[in-house]
Amino acid sequence: MVQPRPRKDPERNFPAQCGQKKGGNNVAKRKKEEDEDMGKVAIYPGSFDPITYGHIDIVERALEIFDKVIVAIAENEEKRPLFSVEERLQMVRAFFKDIPKVMVDSFKGLLVDYVAKTNAIVILRGLRATSDFEYEFHMASMNRSLNTHLDTLFMMTSKDYFFVSSRTIKEVARLGGGVEGLVPDLVVRRLKEKFKLPVTKKKQMGWDD
Numbered sequence: 001m002v003q004p005r006p007r008k009d010p011e012r013n014f015p016a017q018c019g020q021k022k023g024g025n026n027v028a029k030r031k032k033e034e035d036e037d038m039g040k041v042a043i044y045p046g047s048f049d050p051i052t053y054g055h056i057d058i059v060e061r062a063l064e065i066f067d068k069v070i071v072a073i074a075e076n077e078e079k080r081p082l083f084s085v086e087e088r089l090q091m092v093r094a095f096f097k098d099i100p101k102v103m104v105d106s107f108k109g110l111l112v113d114y115v116a117k118t119n120a121i122v123i124l125r126g127l128r129a130t131s132d133f134e135y136e137f138h139m140a141s142m143n144r145s146l147n148t149h150l151d152t153l154f155m156m157t158s159k160d161y162f163f164v165s166s167r168t169i170k171e172v173a174r175l176g177g178g179v180e181g182l183v184p185d186l187v188v189r190r191l192k193e194k195f196k197l198p199v200t201k202k203k204q205m206g207w208d209d
């Protein structure tokens, strides 16, 4: 599999000023009360099942525009996620643990209701191909009609990650393919645990660690 360029060192780009606040589903609410002057906040909602470097690239680039990005994991069982919300929260939090400008939370129900509990001024979404556009256009239009003050900002994928989606990562991993370099190491390990491959297959794939 083609290996993308080594990704940026998050610590170099976003030196830790203080520890990241931990919390459960009420992070957004608490932050609204505590941080009235947090600057420009964007919410990046999604399934993140699991998080990929495509998602991470969007967050890193958004931090050049916004003072804070809230990664908001949607609790939507209808999508039959591979990873539970807790597992997804843990993987995303682990990655961003040294970047206080990124908060990680989960939400149930309407995104606009969740956004209203935060200081966010914008919903952030990523676009890969034109196939993403139609769905994203409908969602952004619906959210705009539910809350006329709320805008959705789209960021184009990077050339290294245009082919990366959580769905294809899961498909490839399930069949024993390598996804290193496309998702954080912790996600690689969690995928290996989920798709318990037979020992012989693991050996063959170099997964014998």
Ligand code: ADP
Pocket (backbone or CB within 6 Å): 045, 046, 047, 048, 049, 052, 053, 054, 055, 058, 124, 125, 126, 127, 128, 132, 156, 157, 158, 161, 162, 163, 164, 165, 166
């Ligand atoms: P959802 O189920 O809400 O689409 P995803 O976790 O699949 O959640 O995606 C969240 C957002 O991240 C979406 O806007 C999606 O288009 C974007 N995204 C996913 N993968 C990439 C990628 N490789 N490059 C850019 N954007 C991406």
